Amino acid sequence: MDSAAALKTSTKDARFAEVALPIPVRHTFHYVIPEAMKGTIETGARVLVPFGKRRMTGYVVDLSNELDKEIASKGFRLRKLLEVPDERPLVTEEILQLTKWTAEYYSGSWGELLKASLPAGLSGSLAVYVSATPRGRSHPEESGKVDSIESQVLAHLIRNGETPVNDLKGSYGSRTTARAISKLIQKKLAEKTHRRKNPELKPKTVRAVRLKAAGPETDLSRAQEKVIVALKNLGGEASFQDLLRNASVSASPVKTLQKAGLLEIFEKELKRDPLADGQAFPLEDFVLTNAQESTLGRITEAIEKNEFKAFLLHGVTGSGKTEVYIRAVRKALAAGKSALMLVPEIALTPVFSQRLRSVFGGDVAILHSSLSKGERFDEWRRIREGEARVAIGTRSAVFAPLKDLGLIVVDEEHDSSYRQHEMPFYHARDVALVRARSAGAVAVLGTATPALESFFNANAGKYELLSLPGRINDRPLARAEVIDLRESIKEAGEVPVLSKELKEAISEVHARGEQSMILLNRRGFSQFVLCRSCGETIRCINCDISLTYHQGIDKLVCHYCNYRIRTPTACPKCESQFLYFLKEGTEQLEKVLRKEFPDLKIARLDRDTTRKRKQLEKLLKDFSDGKIDMLTGTQMLAKGHDFPNVTLVGVVSVDTGLALPDFRSAERTFQLLTQVAGRAGRGDRPGRVLIQTFYPDHYAIKYAREQDYEAFFQHELKYRRRLGYPPFTAVASILVKHAEIQTAAKHAGIVRAAFPKADPERICSALGPAPAALGRLKGEYRLQLLARSPSKKRLRETVERALEIASKNGCDLRLVTVEIDPVNLL
Secondary structure (H helix, E strand, C coil), rough: CHHCCCCCCCCCCCCCCECCCCCCCHHHHECCCEEEEEEECCCCCEEEEEECEEEEEEEEEECCCCCCCCHHHHHCCCCCCCCCCCCCCCCCCCHHHHHHHHHCHHHHHHHHHHHHHHCCCCCEEEEEEEEHHHHHHCHHHCCCCCCCCHHHHHHHHHHHHEEEEHHHHHHHHHHHHHHHHHHHHHHHCCCEEEECCCCCCCCEEEEEEEECCCCCCCCCCCCHHHHHHHHHHHHCCEEHHHHHHCCCCHHHHHHHHCCCEEEEEEECCCCCCCCCCCCCCCCCCCCCCCCCCCCCHHHHHHHCCCCCEEEEEEEEECHHHHHHHHHHHHHHHHCCCCEEEECCHHHHHHHHHHHHHHHHHHHHECCCCCCHHHHHHHHHHHHCCCCCCCEEHHHHHHHHHCEEEEEEEEEEEHHHEEECCCCCCEEEHHHHHHHHHHHHCEEEEEECCCCCHHHHHHHHCEEEEECCCCHHHHCCCEEEEEHHHHHHHHHHCCCCCHHHHHHHHHHHHHHHHCCCEECCCCCEEEEEEEEEECCCCCCCCCCCCCCCEEEEEEEEECCCCCCCCCCCCCCCCCCCCCCEEEECHHHHHHHHHHHHCCCCCEEEEECCCCHHHHHHHHHHHHHHCCCCEEECCHHHHCCCCCCCCEEEEEECCCCHHHHCCCCCCHHHHHHHHHHHCCCCCCCCCCCCCEEEEECCCCCCHHHHCCCCHHHHCCCCCCCHHCCCCCCCCEEEEEEEEEEHHHHHHHHHHHHHHHHHHHHCCCCCEEEEEEEEEEEEEECCCEEEEEECCCCCHHHHHHHHHHHHHHHHHHCHHHHHEEECCCCCCC
16 A cells, blocks of 8 residues: 555545445446535445435545546446535545555455444444325325325335334334335325434534623623632633532523523533543553563664564563553654554553553543543544544554554564454454554564564565563563463362362462463353263354353353353253263353352453443453452453552463464464463562463463573474465465355355465465364354465465356356455354
């Protein structure tokens, strides 16, 4: 994406608008600009357009005086734009180009990406309304017989006014209402309109009062004098309610003073601040280590050059990467630039957000899905207006409309949360690099466990490698030990949830008044329910996976489609009552821990217990304040927390992750173990990590125990090179989904047969089709093809040609989903 590829700007005499719609198609649509709108439309503007029988909100991506020859040759009759709801474009030229590149690279919908780049809820929902015409009101008898549906509908419209069509269908039936409305419109007794049913997000306002230019204040009543004095004490301006409260008066004297011209009553915007109730952090002037100084120096040099530069900051857990980020942001702001900070899950790092606010004050805006729609809207507007020059957020914040961007930081760059796993697909880390290159900004990718591709790129010279090899204050890394569960079985006669060694370590830690974290990367009470009589597992009716038992709600739940059933008392297949709950989840682990350690205050951290932002923040604060002795949960425990009193991390099991049919399973396991181990020993006391496993000799566990990233990287690289996986090839996953397996197989076969024709030189290889690891999901069978090529460009081109050929040969592309650079193959 370079300046030569810049989109055209508006022209006053433009006749046509190219519009991207938020639907899962790759092409755009052209509309005629009505005379009344000419000269008022710019690229990036939202527009309301007709689309089939619907009305949709789209985004203008280009303007032109003449249609492209290919489009003009097709002889389409173009329809007109209907409405431009905003005074100025919502999408900046930079974000237009960035979303265009993203859509092209990931074979996605430009319109869906544009919608994703804006605050949720901004578009509102469109509804069809019907109302009686003047003729219908004056001549209702023309609708037909008194008891006909047409007469009833018209009478309803005359009585109630404009009504949503769906409301009428609910009262009179869907098909009969549609026919009745159609007839009334033909007779010109009724008319349809399309408008927004729900109000769009708007600024929050409060009624306020302010003093006007000094005027005569004589002949004022006692109450009026109190109002004037109170308002002056409040700085000349206050909310209406604050003024009444401070002056101890009713509204009457305020309104009288307004009529006299002494006061002005107006609506004042009240910005919604997501950090208003947060914890304040004292500003500390940390002394940087030599390694931090060197790292910051290289980043600062790059910022001052105003040129694109990518750094991979590889720093062990607790090495002070966050302080480097903050100092780098300061340097960018001092240079008159803005800064963007991406984190994998900001809801898990409220302390980080508050610290940024403590350092940069109102210059910081936050964007993530846990905010209310109003909060997100206000923060997005502060960024767009230049009121906030530092934006921090999760993956969609990569599209924040910052001006003069000088720095992008991607913290924990290895984290799979940066990947959007549903359409529109994109990886925020990679999009951030493209944005930095386009803006001439500096990109810093930071982590203790770099993604294999990132470390490979650093070694190849694409990124500059920066290193923080030691912890702050020379604190040692936590000492890690592996507990062989095969030996534990010999001693206990069964698989223990908690080994003897882990129990003893927990007791020792808490006897010293320290805290612990216990990881089990499975939600729920148990992983699945097995019938001991017939061997059947209770599975989701929509997906090819077992249901998970949740004790708190006494239900079996599918973690993919959310299908739920009450926990059965007997096997659905053979009616046996001998049901066995296998493989404990986090709920069961919490129960075992409470029974084993009744005196400890134990809390669980997973998606089930932290669905609300305030709930999560309170849990983490209570643990930080020492109100909780032990925190147990899923991989959320590993996400960048800093609790100095945690000296023990126990890993109950990660073996399930190692067994996944995915070439990245070893890498993910290594990253998870290393990251969670990094939570221990971050204070003055040393940390200890105990890992329970049936695979003590697996290289991912071995190198995680030694916290030796370089050794893991070299081992994994040999495996990837031998089997032809990234970073040595580019990969695309092609899923064909349908409720009928025969239909899925037919269309997957057509796609597979198209590849040799799409790439006669056979540079790009295709494997499959074969059932996906999750062979059935949400009621659909899933067949997968895997395309690989040494060249990313060649891969995308071949996949596109193959799909074009498949479509001509009868493949329904609506059944096909393409994911470029997938982070998992499930």
